[in-house]
C-alpha cells in the first residue's frame with residue numbers, strides 16, 4: 001500500500017499486538033537448536049512458563065498452533081473407547097469433543113447455550129453418577145473465545161480431581177491474562193498458544209502435563225509420533241527438543257516472558273480485569289447490548305450484539321477502512337450475530353479508549369444514535 005498509514009490495530013482475539021522487544025528478538029538471526037545457547041534459552045522459557053502457570057508440572061513448547069497442543073493432549077491421554085466428558089459452551093470447547101471423537105473416544109457433551117458459562121451442576125451430577133469410574137477425562141475450555149465467556153476453572157478442576165478423571169484444559173485465551181494457578185486448581189493437562197496473551201505471533205503452543213497425566217499416558221494406546229510427549233520429556237531432560245523447534249519464536253517467548261515478569265503476575269491480571277470492565281461500561285454507555293452477562297464475562301474477549309438495523313459486516317468494514325482497527329465476527333451460528341473485541345496481551349487502557357471512540361464514530365456514521373463521548377467517559381472513569 002502506498003502512502004503513510006497507521007499500523008493496523010488487532011482488536012481481534014488473536015493474533016494480538018506484539019511488543020517491539022519481542023519483534024526484535026524474533027528478527028535476530030536464528031541460532032542452532034543443538035547448542036548451549038539454545039538450551040539456556042529453552043530452559044529459561046520453561047522456568048518462566050512454570051512461574052506464570054504457578055506449577056511444578058512438566059511443560060513443553062511445541063512448534064504448532066494451539067490446536068496442535070489440543071491434539072497432543074488428547075493423543076497422549078485418551079485411548080479408543082475411553083469415555084470423555086466434553087463441556088461445551090461454544091465453538092472452541094466443541095473442538096475438544098471433535099478431537100476426542102477423532103481419536104475414537106466415546107464423547108459425552110454437556111452443552112449450554114452460547115453466551116452462558118458451563119453447567120457446573122450438571123458436571124457434578126454426571127461425575128457423582130459415575131460410580132465405576134468409567135470417565136477417563138473431562139475437557140474444559142477456560143475462556144471460550146467464540147462467545148467471550150470465562151468459566152470457573154477452579155471449581156470444575158476440583159470436581160474432576162475429586163472424581164479421579166484427568167482434567168484437560170484449553171487456556172489458549174486466558175493463560176498470561178488471567179490467574180491460572182495450575183497446581184492449586186489441580187489441573188492435569190493445560191494448553192495455550194503463542195498468539196494470544198503471550199504476545200507473540202502464531203506458531204508456538206505450550207502444554208503443561210501433571211504427574212497424574214503421566215500415569216494416564218502410560219496406559220494410553222492412541223497413535224502418536226510428532227506429538228508423543230514422552231519424546232519431549234526425554235529431550236527436556238537433555239535441555240533440548242525432540243525436533244527442530246521454531247527457535248525464533250522461542251527467542252520471542254523468552255523476551256515476552258521477561259516483560260511479563262517485569263510487569264508482575266498480579267498487575268497483569270488486574271490490567272485485564274480493568275480493561276474488561278472499562279470496555280463493557282463504554283459499550284453499554286453507547287447503547288450496545290453485551291452478549292455475556294457480568295458474571296461470566298471474559299477478561300480478554302468481549303462479544304457485542306450489533307445495534308438494530310446495522311450489520312456486523314458494516315461495522316467491521318468501517319472500523320477497518322476508517323481506522324485500521326480489526327474486530328472479529330462471530331463464528332458458525334453466531335456469524336453476523338455478534339462481533340468480538342479482543343483485549344489481551346500487549347493491550348492497555350489507552351487501546352480500550354481508542355477502540356471505543358473509533359466504534360462510536362463508525363456507529364454514528366452508520367446511523368446509530370448515541371450520546372457523543374458517553375462511552376469514553378464511562379470507560380475512562382474505570383481505566384485508572
Ligand SMILES: Cc1ncc(COP(=O)(O)O)c(C=O)c1O
Nearest residue numbers: 065066067092145170172173193
Ligand atoms: C480458546 C481457543 N482454543 C483453541 C484455539 C485454537 O488455536 P489455534 O488457532 O492457534 O490452533 C483458539 C484460537 O483462537 C482459541 O481461542
